[in-house]
Amino acid sequence: MSSTPEGGTAFELHATDPCSRARAGTLLTRRGPVTTPVFMPVGTQGTVKAASPDELKALGAQVILGNTYHLHVRPGEGVIARLGGLHRFAAWDRPILTDSGGFQVFSLAKLRKITPEGVHFQNHLDGTPTFIGPDRSMEIQRDLGSDIVMAFDECPPHPCPRDEAARSLELTLSWEARSLAWWEQNPGDNRPLVFGIVQGSSYADLRERSARALVQMGFDGYAIGGVSVGEPEEEMMAAVEASEPFLPADKPRYAMGLGTPPQMIEMVARGVDMFDCVLPTRLARNGTAFTAAGTMALKNAEYAEDPRPIEEGCGCPACAQFTRAYIRHLIKAEEILGLRLITLHNLHFYVGLLNRARKEILAGSFAGFRKTFVAGYAKRPEPVQTGRDFR
Amino acid sequence: MSSTPEGGTAFELHATDPCSRARAGTLLTRRGPVTTPVFMPVGTQGTVKAASPDELKALGAQVILGNTYHLHVRPGEGVIARLGGLHRFAAWDRPILTDSGGFQVFSLAKLRKITPEGVHFQNHLDGTPTFIGPDRSMEIQRDLGSDIVMAFDECPPHPCPRDEAARSLELTLSWEARSLAWWEQNPGDNRPLVFGIVQGSSYADLRERSARALVQMGFDGYAIGGVSVGEPEEEMMAAVEASEPFLPADKPRYAMGLGTPPQMIEMVARGVDMFDCVLPTRLARNGTAFTAAGTMALKNAEYAEDPRPIEEGCGCPACAQFTRAYIRHLIKAEEILGLRLITLHNLHFYVGLLNRARKEILAGSFAGFRKTFVAGYAKRPEPVQTGRDFR
Numbered sequence: 001m002s003s004t005p006e007g008g009t010a011f012e013l014h015a016t017d018p019c020s021r022a023r024a025g026t027l028l029t030r031r032g033p034v035t036t037p038v039f040m041p042v043g044t045q046g047t048v049k050a051a052s053p054d055e056l057k058a059l060g061a062q063v064i065l066g067n068t069y070h071l072h073v074r075p076g077e078g079v080i081a082r083l084g085g086l087h088r089f090a091a092w093d094r095p096i097l098t099d100s101g102g103f104q105v106f107s108l109a110k111l112r113k114i115t116p117e118g119v120h121f122q123n124h125l126d127g128t129p130t131f132i133g134p135d136r137s138m139e140i141q142r143d144l145g146s147d148i149v150m151a152f153d154e155c156p157p158h159p160c161p162r163d164e165a166a167r168s169l170e171l172t173l174s175w176e177a178r179s180l181a182w183w184e185q186n187p188g189d190n191r192p193l194v195f196g197i198v199q200g201s202s203y204a205d206l207r208e209r210s211a212r213a214l215v216q217m218g219f220d221g222y223a224i225g226g227v228s229v230g231e232p233e234e235e236m237m238a239a240v241e242a243s244e245p246f247l248p249a250d251k252p253r254y255a256m257g258l259g260t261p262p263q264m265i266e267m268v269a270r271g272v273d274m275f276d277c278v279l280p281t282r283l284a285r286n287g288t289a290f291t292a293a294g295t296m297a298l299k300n301a302e303y304a305e306d307p308r309p310i311e312e313g314c315g316c317p318a319c320a321q322f323t324r325a326y327i328r329h330l331i332k333a334e335e336i337l338g339l340r341l342i343t344l345h346n347l348h349f350y351v352g353l354l355n356r357a358r359k360e361i362l363a364g365s366f367a368g369f370r371k372t373f374v375a376g377y378a379k380r381p382e383p384v385q386t387g388r389d390f391r
Numbered sequence: 392m393s394s395t396p397e398g399g400t401a402f403e404l405h406a407t408d409p410c411s412r413a414r415a416g417t418l419l420t421r422r423g424p425v426t427t428p429v430f431m432p433v434g435t436q437g438t439v440k441a442a443s444p445d446e447l448k449a450l451g452a453q454v455i456l457g458n459t460y461h462l463h464v465r466p467g468e469g470v471i472a473r474l475g476g477l478h479r480f481a482a483w484d485r486p487i488l489t490d491s492g493g494f495q496v497f498s499l500a501k502l503r504k505i506t507p508e509g510v511h512f513q514n515h516l517d518g519t520p521t522f523i524g525p526d527r528s529m530e531i532q533r534d535l536g537s538d539i540v541m542a543f544d545e546c547p548p549h550p551c552p553r554d555e556a557a558r559s560l561e562l563t564l565s566w567e568a569r570s571l572a573w574w575e576q577n578p579g580d581n582r583p584l585v586f587g588i589v590q591g592s593s594y595a596d597l598r599e600r601s602a603r604a605l606v607q608m609g610f611d612g613y614a615i616g617g618v619s620v621g622e623p624e625e626e627m628m629a630a631v632e633a634s635e636p637f638l639p640a641d642k643p644r645y646a647m648g649l650g651t652p653p654q655m656i657e658m659v660a661r662g663v664d665m666f667d668c669v670l671p672t673r674l675a676r677n678g679t680a681f682t683a684a685g686t687m688a689l690k691n692a693e694y695a696e697d698p699r700p701i702e703e704g705c706g707c708p709a710c711a712q713f714t715r716a717y718i719r720h721l722i723k724a725e726e727i728l729g730l731r732l733i734t735l736h737n738l739h740f741y742v743g744l745l746n747r748a749r750k751e752i753l754a755g756s757f758a759g760f761r762k763t764f765v766a767g768y769a770k771r772p773e774p775v776q777t778g779r780d781f782r
Contacts (some may be wrong), residue, residue: 045720045721046724047721047726047728050727051728074720079695082696083714083716089716089720091717305470305473321444321482323474325470326481329436336441338438340727
């Protein structure tokens with residue numbers, strides 16, 4: 001199951017940092033290669049909020065996310081399939097990764113009833129009774145045309161008692177095995193990559209058990225889930241550290257829903273290759289920009305007459321043309337162009353940061369970059385954010 | 392006063408339709424020529440809602456509007472002037488026309504007290520006591536760096552008793568004379584074009600008096616105000632017909648805040664050269680697109696799986712890449728890209744419609760175009776809209 005239809009591996013490892021577990025590689029999808037480490041903008045409802053596909057391409061986005069739960073609820077995978085699949089629907093011809101819907105069923109939907117086969121729930125829009133389990137999730141992701149499919153999982157809340165975490169993990173493992181088996185039974189002409197999701201809450205032995213069991217099943221890549229769900233940063237790092245040693249070096253690793261810029265760099269140093277996060281787009285809509293020196297709340301009065309771009313030397317479309325003062329005015333006046341410009345800047349920053357990490361790894365200079373970047377990024381209080389995409 | 396600083400006329404007339412009063416010309420501003428008839432997108436707060444300057448240029452916008460009242464209240468013309476003027480602030484290097492603030496003082500602000508010198512009011516944002524009169528309005532427009540300045544006027548509501556309309560007109564005429572005199576006293580190096588505004592409500596004799604008095608003062612162009620304020624379409628047409636015969640052929644005419652596509656074509660036939668309207672951007676944000684066959688409410692279920700672009704054959708960025716089904720999904724899901732795409736389509740439609748009218752006038756075929764277009768545009772009920780820019 002670990003080979004692509006062409007018979008090659010799904011992941012090429014180019015370089016490993018001598019001072020950490022950081023790696024530079026290339027993920028091979030059926031829609032082309034993706035260089036790693038990589039940041040993938042979140043397009044929950046089939047659009048990266050406030051951005052256009054052309055803008056995303058121009059800033060170098062290689063992969064965008066879509067969400068099984070949201071797109072199933074609205075407009076429905078049948079509509080999308082009949083219109084040619086999610087790529088054509090959303091005018092995006094690069095790879096798409098779809099989350100499985102598990103996290104959203106548990107974080108958004110109401111009146112859930114969990115059975116060994118999946119979850120009965122009422123959707124968050126109009127309460128329509130719905131069922132999603134591993135088979136259904138795979139069918140939906142197939143109908144969407146996803147290039148990187150996530151196994152269906154249960155994501156326990158934080159904090160989670162140990163017995164509850166252990167029970168949840170066993171259910172998730174059975175769902176993940178079922179997810180993978182579905183693709184063996186329905187391989188199609190050119191099946192997508194299928195990723196397993198390591199769970200186990202904050203318990204190191206459960207994380208190990210999860211990772212070992214998934215590797216035994218043989219996925220194309222491994223995500224680390226149940227992080228960025230409100231836990232302290234130390235626990236987030238510990239959850240990755242407890243999982244990563246049991247994942248094979250020749251497969252990609254994906255930390256779901258992470259994080260702040262320094263968190264991502266620290267995760268890269270812990271061997272993670274792939275990231276998605278709503279922070280760059282969500283904070284943009286609140287008027288907050290990311291810079292190498294930390295976040296910048298552009299509503300603040302200090303920027304009222306500031307003639308500088310958001311970040312000096314930045315090559316994004318916002319910084320090329322517009323001042324902090326103008327963007328502040330737009331945000332204060334609740335004008336859409338304001339959040340558009342900050343969204344582009346933030347995504348450019350996130351995508352560029354992971355590209356930079358890759359270059360530093362390839363050049364053998366990641367350790368110095370990591371130290372300098374993390375130290376330079378101001379430790380301002382960040383809003384607590386949960387990471388996998390929801391509204 | 393009617394000549395530009397270069398000594399030429401501010402308007403070149405190229406062709407007149409033999410079957411109507413329609414004209415094709417070129418307005419000469421200090422930031423370059425503007426071909427007419429022309430539609431000018433509305434950028435009340437220093438941004439055309441949901442669009443970027445690059446997008447506006449790509450769709451052929453020649454002039455955008457800014458608003459004296461709004462920009463004075465927030466962020467203040469001083470801020471904008473210190474940042475290099477509105478063009479640099481908003482990254483727009485083509486001509487800008489600014490409304491004088493008169494209409495907004497009367498439609499938005501509270502606790503007004505009118506004196507011969509101007510209006511005392513509390514602004515609509517935080518109630519700050521403010522005064523704007525003709526001198527102040529001209530100063531603000533000078534500080535913004537406007538290329539086409541509007542005289543300060545009072546815009547009476549509809550309906551308006553005759554004695555009230557007559558009283559208001561005399562005040563407006565005195566303010567307009569004062570507006571023009573301000574520029575004689577403060578000519579600067581390269582003064583903008585200054586337009587008078589014909590008022591007089593729905594009374595033909597007052598419209599005539601207004602037009603004659605303004606022409607006597609000698610403006611660079613003449614706007615027809617007090618239209619698109621909720622009156623029936625017949626009255627709107629009558630107000631223009633009562634004003635236009637008294638305006639000189641060698642000066643541009645501008646119908647403020649108009650209108651629907653057929654209304655604009657009918658106004659072109661009545662000798663109007665310049666248009667602005669919030670309809671294309673405002674209706675876009677409600678999910679409504681303009682087409683040659685009438686408006687299209689993209690929220691409607693009939694478009695749920697419609698694989699066609701908004702309008703077949705349209706060259707706008709939305710129609711080039713996206714289906715009605717996708718745009719409907721975006722609007723239903725309240726995604727910003729949806730209103731961005733409809734905004735671009737609608738502005739492309741409006742700008743293109745007036746460009747088309749110009750071509751038809753130059754080719755001598757406007758009469759046929761007018762008849763075909765107006766007949767083809769469905770007579771669906773349009774929402775009643777007042778036209779000059781407010782929120």
